[in-house]
Amino acid sequence: MSSGVDGAGVTDRRQRRVLLVGASLLSVSMSAFELVPASVTPLIRDSMGVSAAEAGLVVGTMFGTAVVASLPVGAVLDRTDSRLAVAAAIGLLLVSGAWGYLAGTAGDYPALLASRVVGGLAYVVVWNAGIDIVGRAFPPATRATAVSTFTASGPVGFALGQALGPVVAGVFGWPAVFPVFAVSTLLGLTLFWPASRGTGRVEDQPAPTPADLRRVVTDRRVVLVGVLGFLAYSLYLFVNSWAPSYLTEELKLSLALGGALTALFPAVGVLSRVSGGLLSDRLFDGRRTPVVFGSFLVATPVVAGFTSLRGVPVIVAALLVAGFAIQLSLGLVFAYVRELVDPAVAATAVAFLTSVGLAGAFLAPIAAGAIIERSGYETAFLVAGGLGLVGVVLARVASEPT
Template identity: 75%
Template structure:
């Protein structure tokens, strides 16, 4: 799906002018769908002790149930982006919601049967649904707002990710207690229908732009060989690695090391992604307003603040201090998680904007995929202290890379 930078009202593929229609309903509908996807993605982390006992798996295998959705996105994202640059993102989002419903029911049945391989396969299908909604949502939202509000709009859409994570962390144990842990999968899949009922009518005429040429293979190749694009993708990789490490293992750390209940640990851990609801919008606003459209200062700030907190997290032993650390670190790292998607779009031609977003999604989510698995292995071998220290090293690399990052 191509995008027309700076135009909130370009003519759509169905010939309808969209300049006279406010895009806020579209943004809210797309965000609600993405909230459901975010909750579905992370919810195994909120019930890890239950599923480990039920399925008889270790920490790495449990971590894989979270990571596999991101791993699927790593593989599928770039092909999805190429297709979106040639088709209709609106219909793609609707189809992805259908896939998510299938994945949710499949996961529920697999969990009830105690079949780890089948549950893992259902999560792969859910990962495909996720990457379609994420890339297509950023594509539609980015095209629907003018250039001076684009980072804010895209940041607002990406705030659906942490909101979904928070919902998954906080509500997952409640659903598991009432209906059994396998029920978390269809519950969050079905909730995507709420967003779709708002997104579908408000997105009419915005699914596909016709004022940019269809990209050639050479155009697409220029995206994946662009050095500036790679730098932003590297920043996305490091930020997502730190973010998913904290989301995946903070609940278990709070339960096993601080001896908090699973429900309390889930609520406290939910603070880390939940603060991103504000943070991701703030990142866009800071960039658009305070820094006059510059993206690099905000990204640098994100790593500078979050890195020492993550690295020293296991030194914090009292609940109020842990809560403060989760809030500050979660706010800081997520300042850049929405912004990088607006950032990378501005480094390429509008006709390949969706491909650039998809490429960033692929590289960035590689960090999300690898982080929980590697952390699980490290925790099993050396304990939580070393794992959090390694996450701090990743943050330090982010500081260095952000220092040398280009401006859009």
């Protein structure tokens, strides 16, 4: 199985660091692969003759696949060698990259979507297994910092996909973005594979039973952290998706300036996600709830009052504060949830949180769009602030891991 005694198999500090770097590089490449079609959307539309919504689905399909597949993947990881599962997932991603290239050059839209489903399955395996392995490899005193550092790879990958996708497309054609970013995972794998030896399976632990797995997803504490993850990801994707439109349509900023300002919101997550783990491990002596509570407490009024702000300097400050606050908890909750359950079913707990959190990421932009069409931006931001307020209340009553 994928989990046993935490920290088993890795006793050398240098090995732990290499493992973390390798796992993070894997996640950077896979996150870039996930988002890179967004950077070449006009080329996809022109080449394949599809609508904006259909082009957007090339990105959204991977998120949707992760939502559906995450929990079954977690259950499998708790019953097998998660280290081997990561290697198999990289192989699957290479297949997805090659298939995406062939489908793109042939103008076969259904095949392109199918290739993205395969890529989404590979992504969720690496994400869940990476969190599980990193969480077990590091001792409790530094675990949240390590897991938060791993999750900070997400915004790094998104930024690289957005920046380098058009460059690759300009040289090799837009379908080449799929194999190029798929092959880039091999760098992380060369570091991860030797450093992760001994972390994928603990032989003397019995495999979790279906009843064990069922107890995970019905555990009140796990469900509560799942809801907190749902709320945090909802706020994160709401601002990412609709702040640029608000800045251009309501404040009359240029599209380039609106996009540049909004980019500050996810970019600050590279620092914020690591900081969430450090604060929990160092300042709060391993307690998780103070950081999650503070994350929602600071972000909620900024998001709710965003439409009342005027002036570029004030908007920049608000985006930085909100982005930093919201993402404080996005990495920490993954360390938090796996500590609430027995190590033998930790991957299932992580997978449950991944599925619920990404559901928030998937649904929030859609729901916000409906609210904006009906009632305007001010109402949408107030509703988002209401979600943040729910997060404040839930974080206040959440239990600490024992």
